[in-house]
Amino acid sequence: MLLILLLGCFLSIPLFFLWYRLFKKYIINTKRRKLLTFFATLLTIPFIYIGSIFIWLFTISYYPDYSFNKKKWSTNQETRYELSKDIIGSRMLIGKTKLEVLKILGDENNKIEENHWIYYLGTRPELFNIDPDMLKIEFIDGKVIKVSQHPT
Known part of the structure; x- marks a missing residue:
């Protein structure tokens, strides 16, 4: 609470x-100008607080989306979530066989006999997110029919 008050004083x-300088050009009466400046300051501070919170929320949850790059996919497992949007959106795996998927994404201890494969994507930077995401690939008759991203 004290921090908020100090920040309010620092901003105000x-x-x-x-505000005083802006109103000085348009309001000649000094008493009226000071009163209007005081209320304008009081009304502006909450908007600055709210705007700062939105900017902070946006910056902590932002991450870039890159086009799929096999080298980046295989070398850095913790940031694979940056590539997943392109994998899903471009539908690059749809219709591919299990061997083709292995060639593109590599082996991640998925059994060739199973029809659901999981690839680790890392933890996306989001508010209150502590669990990593997974890329789920579903096969029917040995071909990819669906690719989706899920938290664990």
Whole structure:
């Protein structure tokens, strides 16, 4: 609570002078200008707080989406989530056989006999996200029919 009050004071002083300077051009009466400046400062601070929170939420949950790159996929398992959107969106695996998928994505201890394969994608940067995501590949008659991303 004290931190919020200190931050409010820290923001309000320069904001007050900014409003005061802007109103100085348009409002001649000093008493009215100070009163209007005070209320403008009080009304502006919550918007700055809310805007700061939205910017913070956006920055902690942002991650880039890259086109699929086999070298990047095989060398850095923790950031595979950056490539998964392209794998799913481009439908690059749909219709491929199990051997073709192995050639593209590599072996991740999936059994050739199973019809559901899982690839580890790493943990996406999101608020309250502690679990990694997985790329799930479903096969029917040895060919990929569906590719999806799921949290564990």
